[in-house]
Amino acid sequence: MGAAGAALLAAAAVLQFCARHISGFGEAYCLRVYPWIVGIYGRFFGIFPFSVAEILLYLCIIWLICGGLSHIIRLFLRKEGWREAAARVFSALFLFAGLLAFLYTACCGINYYRRPFSSYLDLQVRESSVDELRDLCGYLVRMVNETTDGAEYDPSWIAEGQEAMNRLAGEYPPLAGYYPRPKPLAVSWILSVQQLSGIYSPFTVEANFNADMTGYNIPHTICHELSHLRGFMREDEANFIGYLACVGSENRAFRYSGYLTGWVYAGNALAAQDPEGYRMLRDRLNEKAVADLAANNAFWNRYEGKVAEAANQMNDAYLKINDQPDGVRSYGRMVDLMLAYQRSHSH
Numbered sequence: 001m002g003a004a005g006a007a008l009l010a011a012a013a014v015l016q017f018c019a020r021h022i023s024g025f026g027e028a029y030c031l032r033v034y035p036w037i038v039g040i041y042g043r044f045f046g047i048f049p050f051s052v053a054e055i056l057l058y059l060c061i062i063w064l065i066c067g068g069l070s071h072i073i074r075l076f077l078r079k080e081g082w083r084e085a086a087a088r089v090f091s092a093l094f095l096f097a098g099l100l101a102f103l104y105t106a107c108c109g110i111n112y113y114r115r116p117f118s119s120y121l122d123l124q125v126r127e128s129s130v131d132e133l134r135d136l137c138g139y140l141v142r143m144v145n146e147t148t149d150g151a152e153y154d155p156s157w158i159a160e161g162q163e164a165m166n167r168l169a170g171e172y173p174p175l176a177g178y179y180p181r182p183k184p185l186a187v188s189w190i191l192s193v194q195q196l197s198g199i200y201s202p203f204t205v206e207a208n209f210n211a212d213m214t215g216y217n218i219p220h221t222i223c224h225e226l227s228h229l230r231g232f233m234r235e236d237e238a239n240f241i242g243y244l245a246c247v248g249s250e251n252r253a254f255r256y257s258g259y260l261t262g263w264v265y266a267g268n269a270l271a272a273q274d275p276e277g278y279r280m281l282r283d284r285l286n287e288k289a290v291a292d293l294a295a296n297n298a299f300w301n302r303y304e305g306k307v308a309e310a311a312n313q314m315n316d317a318y319l320k321i322n323d324q325p326d327g328v329r330s331y332g333r334m335v336d337l338m339l340a341y342q343r344s345h346s347h
Contacts, residue, residue, distance in 0.1 A: 002091045008098030012105040019113040026113030030231035037107055038229050039178045042205035046180030051208050053201035054185050100203065108202030111231040117241060120174050123340035130273050133335070134281075136342050137270050140263040141284050143247070148288045149256040152215040157253070158182055161222035164249040168241070171248075175230050175241070182222045184211035192303050197221045200228040214296040219257035220246050236333035239265070243338065260289055262338060269335045 018025045045052045118125060162179045169175035183206055185191060191199060191210040198209035198221040207225035209218060224242035232238060239261075246258025263285075271278040285293075 002094055005091070005094035005096075005098035008095075008102040012098070012101040012109075015105045015110055019110040026110050027115050029110045030114040034107075034111065034231050035177050038180070038205055041107070042180045042229065043178060045204045045206055049181075049183070051183045051185055051201075051204075051206060053204045053206050053208060054187070054190070056204070103203045106202075107205055108200070108228075108233065111228075111233045114231055116234060117172075117174065117227075117232045117237045118337055118340070120172060121341070121344075123337065123344055125336050125340045128336070128339045130270075130277075132339055132343070133266065133270050134274060134277050136335075136339055137263065137266050137278070137281050139342070140259055140266055141281050143259040144256065144263055144289050145284070145286045147252055147256040147259055148286055149216075149253040150288060151253045153184075153211055153218050154253070157219055157222060157251075160249065160251045160254060161219065161226060161245075164219075164223055164245040164251070164254055165226045167250075168245045168248055174232075175227070177230060179226050179229060180206065182207040182209055182226055184209055188212040192299075195300060195303060198225040200225050205229065212299075214292055214299055215253075216257050216260050216292045217296060219249075219251070219254040220261040223254075236337065239334040240337040240341075243334070244341075260292065263289075264293070265334050266338060 019029070158181050161182050165175060165179050169177070185208055188210045189212070191197070191208075192212055196210065197213055197217055198207070200207055207222070207229060209221045209225060211218070213221070220239075220242045222242075223245035224238045227238045227241035227245075232241060243258050243262050246254045246261070249255055249258070267278060267282065270281070
């Protein structure tokens with residue numbers, strides 16, 4: 001087991017080195033290798049109607065507990081010396097770590113070094129005036145009010161999420177490919193306590209989402225997580241892709257989710273630049289949208305604490321390690337992409 005673990009760790013290290021230091025390696029990998037991983041590996045795990053990653057997490061916890069107890073009992077009965085027990089445990093954990101490192105690198109890590117999605121759109125991302133930001137927010141408020149939907153989470157949204165991404169791929173070919181079904185966690189509390197709306201599992205190539213959230217949040221999260229299965233790992237771009245997929249959907253709940261999510265990001269940016277203009281536009285939101293935003297804030301406020309703070313710090317470190325130097329602040333770049341997109345479609 002030790003040799004196998006070392007080989008997997010070495011392979012992961014070589015792939016990471018190539019992605020970080022060989023120009024074009026990440027892009028070539030995403031276009032030529034990763035689609036096969038999604039189409040075969042992701043398709044297999046997509047057969048299951050539940051999150052395989054979640055079940056594997058529980059099984060790993062049970063395995064660690066039972067394995068530890070087993071070794072303690074063998075030591076107590078003197079059927080195994082402490083050195084032999086330590087060697088067996090270390091060998092098993094080394095193999096496990098090597099497998100996780102290789103799967104993470106092959107199914108996720110390299111993708112951070114591909115071309116950004118915005119480079120396929122010919123968008124001019126630049127500094128924007130407050131007037132442009134105010135105009136974008138005004139547009140989003142109008143669209144939120146036109147598409148307001150009161151639906152709570154509906155299992156049919158899973159198929160609609162796949163359809164929305166496939167429809168967007170018709171306009172942007174880099175998004176074309178097989179999309180496994182997105183899956184809610186059976187125990188979404190695991191995500192809630194970390195202040196996470198969804199998560200992409202590179203170990204099973206699954207898009208998982210938090211089904212306990214306020215309903216309007218779920219369609220955008222589904223599309224956000226599915227965008228990672230096309231190799232676009234940057235969170236700001238995944239948010240932007242999710243926005244485009246939702247507002248282009250034929251499902252009213254998805255369009256509402258996209259526009260209201262867009263308003264949250266753009267509105268927060270406007271509030272920092274033009275508080276009075278923000279308040280005027282916020283007051284134009286209809287009652288249902290205001291209620292949904294209040295319910296969403298109340299939901300996440302319930303999970304604030306040390307665990308959420310630690311999870312945020314870990315996420316920040318994770319993003320910086322994977323060449324997103326702004327860490328969690330990179331989420332705010334979605335507004336720049338929305339502004340650039342708005343400019344490109346206003347002529």
